[in-house]
Amino acid sequence: MVSIKKGSLYIVATPIGHLQDLSPRAQSILREVDFIAAEDTRHSRHLLNHFGITTPLQSLHEHNERFKSPVLLQRLHDGESMALISDAGTPLISDPGGFLIQAAHAMQLNIIAIPGPSAxxxxxxxxxxxxxxxxxxxxxxxxxxxxxxxxxxxxxxxxxxxxxxxxxxxxxxxxxxxxxxxxxxxxxxxxxxxxxxxxxxxxxxxxxxxxxxxxxxxxxxxxxxxxQGAQFDNKAIDPKTERIFWLLRQELSLKKAAKLASEITGVSKNTLYQFALDSKNV
Structure with missing residues (x-):
């Protein structure tokens, strides 16, 4: 059993497939908070039922997030505790919740990460x-x-x-x-x-x-x-291009130096950028 902090928003990662990937800490949080905001309450109820968790669910998805967030955040402000979950994995990673979290920060509410599965x-x-x-x-x-x-x-x-x-x-x-x-x-x-x-x-x-x-x-x-990321051949950078790049780098940021050197020499700015990173002299 964990100690729930009043007025706190818990961001809880849930399984992406195997149900046993829901950590004991996550199970305790979901069991002890006052309510859970879920992307799809029907989907999440199956998960909660598997672990015997009966905490009330509220829907929070891309179509109602801006409308429902103020109500949920007011409940947190009044001292209740809440968990945010998505259908699978870690909330906000290609899932709803961004507006809620930003508003919670603006209200200076306590936000706690409960890490776990992420595809x-x-x-x-x-x-x-x-x-x-x-x-x-x-x-x-x-x-x-x-x-x-x-x-x-x-x-x-x-x-x-x-x-x-x-x-x-x-x-x-x-x-x-x-x-x-x-x-x-x-x-x-x-x-x-x-x-x-x-x-x-x-x-x-x-x-x-x-x-x-x-x-x-x-x-x-x-x-x-x-x-795999693009692979660059530093041999494509001749001594003249290299000299121009490093002269520009003395006065400019790495990004700007790569961009301007690219315009002067015709060598890709990404190639120049990677060349600088590989040289470890950025």
């Missing part, structure tokens, strides 16, 4: 790419045109890229990744994390596309796509 972090941990620096893009645009435009902006991103994708869009999304990033970019498809049919498959983007296309059932489930 983002779990996928990174099994992908085998650099996780020291990464970019989380959540769900890409649903329409191919907008999705490709977004991917073009990420083409030269050197950090590991992480995307969420729904089953009805996974095939088209991978197709666009191949078109924009090229067939040979390394990537990992992580499917149904912590569930019975959990799959971690690493290959080139074209290899993932072929694997997914080979059997229709492979396109079912919840997906995380982890893509």
């Amino acid at each position: 983002l972090i779990s996928a990174l941990s099994v992908a085998g790419f650099s996780a020291d620096r990464f970019v989380f893009e959540g769900f890409l645009p649903a329409k191919s045109g907008a999705r490709q435009q977004r991917l073009k902006k990420l083409l030269e991103e050197s950090r590991t890229l992480v995307f969420y994708e729904a089953p009805h869009r996974i095939f088209d999304c991978l197709n666009d990744l191949v078109q924009i990033f090229g067939e040979k970019r390394e990537a990992v498809l992580v499917k149904e994390l912590t569930k019975v049919f959990e799959t971690v498959y690493r290959d080139t983007l074209s290899g993932l596309f072929d694997w997914l296309n080979a059997r229709a059932e492979r396109q079912k489930g919840e997906f995380v796509i982890v893509v």
